[in-house]
Amino acid sequence: MMPQRQRGAVLLMVSIVLATVAALAVAVNQLASVESRSTHGDYEGRAATYLADAGVAAARWTNQVAGCTSRTIAPTALGSGTFSADVPAVPGKAKTLDIIATGAVTGGIARTLQRKQVTLSDLSKIESVRLTNNARDITIDVLQSESDDDDERLWLRFEGAHALLFWGMNDIKTDAKVLSATLTLTPYGSNGTGGTVAVQRVTTRWDDNATWSRPREEVTRWNGGNYVDQPAAVATVAGSATSEWDLTDLVDGWFTGQLPNYGILLRLAKPAPTVIFHSLDASSSRRPALQVLFARRC
Secondary structure, three states: OOOHHHHHHHHHHHHHHHHHHHHHHHHHHHHHOOOOOOOHHHHHHHHHHHHHHHHHHHHHHHHHHOOOOOOOEEEEEEOOEEEEEEOOOOOOOOOEEEEEEEEEEOOOOEEEEEEEEEEOEEEEEEEEEEOOOOOEEEEEEOOOOOOOOOOOEEEEEOOOEEEEEEOOOOOOOOOEEEEEEEEEEOEOOOOOOOEEEEEEEEOOOOOOOOOOOOOEOOEOOOOOOOEOOOOOEEEEEOOOOOEEEEOHHHHHHHHHOOOOOOOEEEEEOOOOOOEEEEOOOOOHHHOOEEEEEEEEEO
């Protein structure tokens, strides 16, 4: 039987695919309903291309869920048209697929797309890992001129104290595809009415000597941290319940090298009472956890 976390990841991927298909269906219906005769052919052509794209996605998804197979996709109705995909048979497990997908608007134009050597990940065997490699955290407080990386607490005060956290990516297998990544923090006691905590991607390397005014001893060029303005995730924390943030896109960016990994910064996004969490120096069950679900390449 598939473990709960694996089932959850598969359902997540299914929901993504279904959302994509739903969006395509809306587009196809809208395009097919256009009444202008002068542009009708152009809209039908675009709709058929969308359908062919759906065929490519369906072929990749189906063969990944089936454990790296090479199955074709029979004609499938979608909106006001159909899609199908021809996948040449591959002996044994398929690492890549050549996909020829066709989309057709009912009673109208058809389009064919060819994708060569489409990479696959084995979604039938999802793995989970809690990152521990090179993990570190620290609170930077405008009222403290010296760092203290041994504190069992991370505290956030609006525009006055932020928390920095970092994990290396070496715990994730090199041939993996990141499916989800969840940050979980445990309150230090109770956070009462709580507040809104934003996770920001840090853009400057820092170490255990970080303070409010410097990321490390030899650098004094920040004021409460350097980070991307747009939060990677936001959650409301309150009481003694654990809190979670979805960091899938961020961790995937770090793992694939698309983003430099300087960790994250936690801050109160709105005025609120001080919020306190257990740090990495706390007992193992209370430490900040970054749990990653991934699939191996076929």
